[in-house]
Amino acid sequence: MKKLLFILLFTSITVVDFGQTITYGIKGGLNLGQLSYGAMPFTHRYGAKFLVGFNAGGVIDIGFKDFSIQPGIFYSIKGDKSSAQLTSERGTENITATAVLNYIEVPVNVFYKPVIAHDIHLSFGGGPYIGYGISQTLSLEAPYQNDPITKSHHFSYKNPDWGVNIVAGIGFKKYIVDAGYELGLANLSSPYSGLRNRVISLSVGYMFR
Numbered sequence: 001m002k003k004l005l006f007i008l009l010f011t012s013i014t015v016v017d018f019g020q021t022i023t024y025g026i027k028g029g030l031n032l033g034q035l036s037y038g039a040m041p042f043t044h045r046y047g048a049k050f051l052v053g054f055n056a057g058g059v060i061d062i063g064f065k066d067f068s069i070q071p072g073i074f075y076s077i078k079g080d081k082s083s084a085q086l087t088s089e090r091g092t093e094n095i096t097a098t099a100v101l102n103y104i105e106v107p108v109n110v111f112y113k114p115v116i117a118h119d120i121h122l123s124f125g126g127g128p129y130i131g132y133g134i135s136q137t138l139s140l141e142a143p144y145q146n147d148p149i150t151k152s153h154h155f156s157y158k159n160p161d162w163g164v165n166i167v168a169g170i171g172f173k174k175y176i177v178d179a180g181y182e183l184g185l186a187n188l189s190s191p192y193s194g195l196r197n198r199v200i201s202l203s204v205g206y207m208f209r
Contacts, residue, residue, distance in 0.1 A: 035048070097139070
């Protein structure tokens with residue numbers, strides 16, 4: 001996977017010499033994360049809920065006539081929440097487990113950008129990403145506990161995470177707003193559990209030049 005990261009960065013740097021316009025910017029926004037479960041790509045765990053996180057980072061936009069190549073680097077929070085019922089001598093209780101996974105992520109997206117009005121364009125595209133998990137927080141909450149059980153430690157899921165992005169948005173002058181779906185293809189756990197990241201994102205950005 002280190003070779004894949006090098007190839008993505010090398011490709012981005014190489015095409016700079018051929019770009020008609022090069023702009024730099026910052027982006028950030030909301031992440032809604034879940035973990036798929038099992039061999040099927042869209043199978044979610046029973047009781048799984050979205051984990052609310054965020055993404056923040058910078059991008060380079062290498063513009064051509066009708067499209068652009070946009071590599072970037074981001075801090076991104078993924079994971080999910082899941083709930084289950086436990087029956088004991090206290091009766092039936094709801095238990096919530098939360099996994100917060102923190103990544104440094106490098107996407108390289110290709111966008112088609114049709115102009116719809118003066119200084120306004122749409123953007124449609126996507127591309128590969130690779131992310132390296134740097135830390136995680138696992139917590140368990142139950143009604144009979146005074147305080148939730150929380151463990152924060154070094155990343156124990158498999159590294160790296162990698163997959164593809166699908167992104168659509170709109171740009172006005174130097175401002176951009178987009179929505180995306182991140183389909184993780186890397187198995188973060190054992191072959192039998194098959195945990196993979198799924199993230200819906202909404203981001204806003206500003207291009208400096």
